[in-house]
Amino acid sequence: MIQSYNSTLLDNAVEHLSKLPGIGGKTALRLALFLLREEEATAVGLGESLIAMRRNIKYCKRCHNISENEECELCSNPRRDASTICVVESVKDVLTIESTREFHGLYHVLGGVISPLDGISPSDLEIDSLVERVEKEDIKEIILALNPTIEGDTTNFYIFRRLADSGVKISILARGISIGNELEYTDELTLGRSILNRVPFGSK
Amino acid sequence: MIQSYNSTLLDNAVEHLSKLPGIGGKTALRLALFLLREEEATAVGLGESLIAMRRNIKYCKRCHNISENEECELCSNPRRDASTICVVESVKDVLTIESTREFHGLYHVLGGVISPLDGISPSDLEIDSLVERVEKEDIKEIILALNPTIEGDTTNFYIFRRLADSGVKISILARGISIGNELEYTDELTLGRSILNRVPFGSK
Numbered sequence: 001m002i003q004s005y006n007s008t009l010l011d012n013a014v015e016h017l018s019k020l021p022g023i024g025g026k027t028a029l030r031l032a033l034f035l036l037r038e039e040e041a042t043a044v045g046l047g048e049s050l051i052a053m054r055r056n057i058k059y060c061k062r063c064h065n066i067s068e069n070e071e072c073e074l075c076s077n078p079r080r081d082a083s084t085i086c087v088v089e090s091v092k093d094v095l096t097i098e099s100t101r102e103f104h105g106l107y108h109v110l111g112g113v114i115s116p117l118d119g120i121s122p123s124d125l126e127i128d129s130l131v132e133r134v135e136k137e138d139i140k141e142i143i144l145a146l147n148p149t150i151e152g153d154t155t156n157f158y159i160f161r162r163l164a165d166s167g168v169k170i171s172i173l174a175r176g177i178s179i180g181n182e183l184e185y186t187d188e189l190t191l192g193r194s195i196l197n198r199v200p201f202g203s204k
Numbered sequence: 205m206i207q208s209y210n211s212t213l214l215d216n217a218v219e220h221l222s223k224l225p226g227i228g229g230k231t232a233l234r235l236a237l238f239l240l241r242e243e244e245a246t247a248v249g250l251g252e253s254l255i256a257m258r259r260n261i262k263y264c265k266r267c268h269n270i271s272e273n274e275e276c277e278l279c280s281n282p283r284r285d286a287s288t289i290c291v292v293e294s295v296k297d298v299l300t301i302e303s304t305r306e307f308h309g310l311y312h313v314l315g316g317v318i319s320p321l322d323g324i325s326p327s328d329l330e331i332d333s334l335v336e337r338v339e340k341e342d343i344k345e346i347i348l349a350l351n352p353t354i355e356g357d358t359t360n361f362y363i364f365r366r367l368a369d370s371g372v373k374i375s376i377l378a379r380g381i382s383i384g385n386e387l388e389y390t391d392e393l394t395l396g397r398s399i400l401n402r403v404p405f406g407s408k
Contacts, residue, residue: 006277007270013257016250021238022231031224033296035258036270043258046220047251053217054239054247066211066240073210092237 010036062133064109064126066091074106081105083140087130087159089113089147097145105143108133113151114158122158130159134166141169148175214240266337268313268330270295278310285309287344291334291363293317293351301349309347312337317355318362326362334363338370345373352379 010032017028035043059065060072063085067073074080074094084105088094094107110125133139142163146152160170176194177186186194214236221232239247263269264276267289271277278284278298288309292298298311314329337343346367350356364374380398381390390398 007261007272009253009257009261009272010270013253016253019246019250020235022234027226029296029299030226032254032257033294034225035254036261036295040258042223043254046223047253047255047258049213049217049220049251050236050239050247051251053213053236054244054251057211057213057240066214068211068213090237091240092233095233 063107064111064129065094065107079104083138084143085130085133085139085141086143086145088145089152093145103143105141110146110155113146113149113155115151115154125155127159127162131162131166134163134168139168141171144170144172148173267311268315268333269298269311283308287342288347289334289337289343289345290347290349292349293356297349307347309345314350314359317350317353317359319355319358329359331363331366335366335370338367338372343372345375348374348376352377 013032013035014025014028017023017031018025020028023031035046058067058069060067060070060075062071062075065072065074069076081104084103085108086097086103086105087108087110088097089110089112091109094109097103097107108126108130110127110130112120112125114120114122114125130142134142142159144156144159146155156172163170174197175190176197177183177191183191217236217239218229218232221227221235222229224232227235239250262271262273264271264274264279266275266279269276269278273280285308288307289312290301290307290309291312291314292301293314293316295313298313301307301311312330312334314331314334316324316329318324318326318329334346338346346363348360348363350359360376367374378401379394380401381387381395387395
């Protein structure tokens with residue numbers, strides 16, 4: 001419940017701010033009062049940038065990443081390897097993988113993972129368009145880079161089945177102990193898998 | 205520095221969001237991507253409520269609290285005791301003191317405290333208007349409820365000097381151990397003062 005602050009304008013702003021994830025009523029009030037103290041341009045600039053972003057942002061028609069144009073910068077970059085597609089859940093995962101600088105192919109953003117509990121079925125995701133890309137484009141490898149959750153694994157398996165007859169190589173991110181972590185604090189499942197999937201010493 | 209996300213619209217929204225206190229680049233991106241996933245009305249409603257608030261909010265001409273009208277609900281409420289004024293730093297402190305339900309007088313919002321380091325002098329605050337209220341209104345007591353900081357104490361002393369000849373009673377919030385706290389974790393200054401200012405057992 002939102003406390004009333006003697007001003008419907010303030011109440012309204014606090015109510016909208018507290019809809020943001022991780023922002024409760026107290027933080028929302030603190031943010032609203034900050035915007036009241038600052039110059040008018042701060043609040044107006046913030047408000048206008050949010051409205052403009054939501055109304056005008058485009059999505060790449062090929063990989064469904066956010067984009068300035070019909071096709072995103074990555075898809076239209078001739079120096080990227082168009083024969084490898086990394087399948088991710090969300091726009092944010094593209095940024096995360098780009099930050100590693102280890103992947104030079106293209107992406108395909110599913111827009112989520114299959115989750116019957118949340119009512120998300122394969123048809124709600126960009127899976128058909130992925131299958132279509134595999135059929136039409138000259139693709140050699142699909143890298144599944146979904147989050148290592150039950151829903152992610154379900155989606156991996158569903159995509160694997162859909163692409164089984166396509167002849168394209170399908171791989172998945174290596175799972176194992178995190179670099180810098182201690183064995184003592186690694187969960188048994190991950191540690192067990194990292195033993196099963198051990199690699200020759202000296203490989204990258 | 206703000207990372208670039210392949211879209212000036214997103215970059216712009218993230219940059220504006222990260223100007224908010226306590227919101228860094230990563231959180232700003234998370235909030236922006238949340239607004240992109242949600243319905244358009246969520247982002248537009250938030251943006252418009254912030255702009256409307258900043259452009260149209262009024263301040264009470266008497267106590268400088270935020271208000272819907274020329275005079276705020278508290279100042280225009282005949283059931284409040286107009287002979288007692290509680291002096292606070294900010295609009296938020298009014299809400300905090302109101303939530304105790306122990307104060308039934310009116311307020312006076314200074315808009316800050318004297319702080320030479322931040323370039324805030326008495327003339328930047330609503331101190332002249334407080335002196336004016338003491339002269340014109342029928343006021344019996346001024347309660348100083350500024351934060352217990354060096355700047356707050358400086359401001360308390362400045363106001364005390366300005367009102368010394370007015371004949372009005374000037375009091376300050378009691379300082380002592382917090383209810384529910386343990387002595388072991390109370391700082392020496394507070395504990396020492398609470399011994400000096402001990403009150404007869406059984407008083408409220």
